[in-house]
Amino acid sequence: MRLPPMVLANAEEVLREILRFAAPADTTLSRFFKDRQRLGGRERGAIAECVYAVLRNKAFFTDFSGSGSGPDMRRLVLLGMMDAVGLEALPSLSPEETAWLERAANIDRKLLHKSMRSNMPKWLYEKLVAQFGEEEALALSDALNTAAPLDLRVNALKASRDDVVAELAQAPITATPTPFAPLGLRVHKKPALQNLPLFKSGAIEVQDEGSQVLAQILGAKRGEMVVDFCAGAGGKTLALGAQMRNTGRLYAFDVSEKRLSKLKPRLARSGLSNVHPVLIAHERDAKIKRLAGKIDRVLVDAPCSGMGTLRRNPDVKWRQPESAIAEMHDKQLAILDGASRLVKGGGRLVYATCSFLNEENDDVANAFVASHPDFELVPMSKVLEEQKIALEMGDYLKLLPHKHQTDGFFAAVFERKKMAKVEKAVDVDASDDAE
Helix, strand or coil: CCCCCHHHHHHHHHHHHHHHCCHHHHHHHHHHEEEEECCCCCHHHHHHHHHHHHHHHHHHHHHCCCCCCHHHHHHHHHHHHHHCCHHHHHHCCCCHHHCCCCCCCCCCCCHHCCHHHHHHCCCHHHHHHHHHHHHHHHHHHHHCCCCEEEEEEEECCCHHHHHHHHHCCCCCCCEECCCCCCCCEEEEECCCCCCHHHHHHCCEEEHHHHHHHHHHCCCCCCEEEEEEEECCHHHHHHHHHHCCCCCCCCEEECCCCHHHHHHHHHHHHHHHCEEEEECCCCCCCCHHHHCCCECCCCCCCCCCCHHHHHHCCHHHHHHHHHHHHHHHHHHHHHHHHHHHHHEEEEEHHHHCCCCCCCHCCCHHHHHHHCCCEEEEEEEEEHHHCCCCCCCCCCCEEECCCHHHHHHHHHEEEEEEEECCCCCCCCCCCCCHHCC
8 A cells, every 4th residue: 555645745854854963863753743643653654764764874875866866855755765665655656766766676785885885974984894893894784774673671570571472462462582681572563562551551661682681780689779870761770670679779860850750650650669760960969979888789871872772763873973972981981980989898880881882881991990999890701690691791791783683782890899998978868869
């Protein structure tokens, strides 16, 4: 069944705005659809997938558009829409446009010039080649330019993974267990989950398997004091709270009230009562000082370039300038230093990013160890063995989509030496600030 012609006009309109890169693509799309309530679900899906196809393949599409006739934006939309829904589902086109699209469809993109095949900005592709070598850089680029599957995390406080698989099958939605995260499920189609009883009851949450693994390697236990230092909307916070079996005390720190507000409905569904969201001004906030030296485990999922999430957010590679990467390094190190003050002797600190770039990962971890003699690196191979996660790693966790079918993630685990001096904590209960 062909899409109506107005879909192309709407896709052109929103794509023109998104390619200004003034805001995240998903934010712009959400606002666009909110203002156009008459668009049906099929039309919205086609427009969104068209936009993301253009963002993933922008280098190739822009180059190939030069071989056609007509307005540039229409040619980009036609290429994106063909990628999203197939040529047969497009509205009726002129014979010239149809022939032009058929020519594009028959191109073997693996035979393109390597930098164009990567569909990366020149500076980013060069970084990938320098870090991984050309062959692996292309394999990584190919994976990053493919849409991610939908991963779910089962809330063990409310259901077992087997029970969720069986209930999803009745929807009918096919879900398979993820290989590394013990409570993860992978759904290869993208069904609407919001109306499912499983979702409404808090039995499932949307969370990439890599993100689930990050929460797991923190090793949070029953009755402990734990901090999720950059909690955001709380995906890892909820996973940690369930690991703790709803015991102990789990602080969710963030500098954004807007992000923390998104945690509230998820927290209500989860059934957790051990989570305490805390709005902080910065990594040296007095609320942090009050807990200095008292915390068993701290997770720092630091602000980063987000390059590991390009399967989901392909606009990031075009919006992010090269200069931002160097700026991130200093910010990440400052946040990690601030969070480290919370950790008690024998406690653990996990530094993580959703990036694969060494400047944000290895370089930050190495700089932290060099400037904090009271901490020592715990090899990731040891941590994964402790948590019974079937992954082979060296000192650090490095998840990559072309190898592990997750988003790109990095993590390093540090342990505070038991005899190390910890900044004296102010003997004030932080609970007043934490509610």
